[in-house]
Amino acid sequence: MTHDELQAMLASDERHWWYRGRRRVLRAELDRLPLAPDPRLLDAGCGSGRTLDELARYGRVSGIDLSPEAVAAAHRRGHRDVRVGHVERLPFPDATFDVVTCLDVVEHTPDDRATLAELRRVARPGGLLLVTVPAYQALWSWHDEVNLHYRRYDSSSLRAAARAAGWDVVGDTHFNSLLLGPAAAVRVAQRRRRRHTHSDLDLTPLRLNGVLELPLRLEARLLASGTRLPAGLSLLAVLRRPALREPRRAEADLWRADGPRHHRLRRRSSVTSSIADGSVRATSTVP
Template sequence: MEEDRRHWWFRGRLAVLLAVLRRALPPRRVRLLELGCGTGNVLGALGGLGEAVGMEAHPELVAAARAAGLDVRPGRLPDDLPVPDGWAEVVLLLDVLEHLDDDAAGLATARRALAPGGLLVVTVPAYRWLWSGHDVALGHRRRYTARALARRVRAEGFAVERVSYFNTLLFPAVAAVRAWKRLLGDRAHDLARPAEPLNRALARVFALERHLVPRLALPFGSSLLLLARR
């Protein structure tokens, strides 16, 4: 599904992610690779941090990203890699692992792409008990806990630096919506953009976490963020 970069969730996640990267990366331009980059909502912002390359499996999304002037190359995890082994100083898997039949193989490909000491950035949906029609509609295979995600990443040879839940401030509302959807048997996703005043308010609340997640491991939330080193 093509993301709507104006949707509050994408806007909030991007704000959190950029704050985390600015704190974690050295004060110079770096080589970044986003695997499963969609239309380039994040990739376009990564250009401010260095040379950013994306890989995307769906031809229509590749075309849209390239039309926006982004360096996006076709390929599908875990089989493809659009750069030489060891090229990237940062590899991002942003809400990608949950779509893969074999998440370990996807992580192994990401490790191949990273230079020694390079940074892996992963986001995934949290908590199996939040499973709903939203996950079915988006093609998810699983949701994760912090412990399970860290264990999976370590098993592929990474040194995990930190794990935090996020989308914490809005978590009660998200959990309530998912419970209601399960009760109704609703199998639609939650990514239809609400009316703009509400959309803008939700984006602002979510984006407040950019002040928290880079410094704190939040104890709960609807998503997880993990940083690890090769």
């Protein structure tokens, strides 16, 4: 992204409704997935490290970002294992992490399949990747131009890129659904304003944060219950690195859950004890 957009992101990722809402969605998905005891987690494209604060609830965290300013901000938050680097060339050994998150980063890279393959390299067999991307190429606007995006996605294009990179697709869902209509209208209007030079971060004043975050709060609750949202401004996919010598299972096996994490703690040992070798299974289904 441009220097101005980076500064806007670093200034707003703590309070802006979009970042706050996306973190809620991320937590809702993580809480539905079986995780290894004391997992290692990587946030690829970690920005200022605010998402690392959330991931630290689950295990040991590492981060990487292209911007030295962002990495310095993450260090100030107390995250020591955060490095400057490219997501296409991660400075970590093979099979290091149980969980990788890559939030609104893949669309910034020229070759998304190569990027997803590199993220797969550092995931352990049976490890998970949670990736978010902007949805619908038809909504391409100055927001994408300013942020130096290469593409937007639909479910089929993201799944195809993931499979080509060697991932199994556990499941996907849209989010930021309730604001899709208004945002689409804004994007169409932007195409007629050739002098627009900023992304959407500057369109909503801070005083509206609470109101604009409400839809994402609701959506996070729906996702936590197992609901898949069929449309929205963003797309989230859960991918899994196939385990060695493992028979291929239905893609939705890990996507199924029986509710919030605290209801599953008594059974967690039976689910998580084999995540390292990829033999984990979900034990219930979404209605």
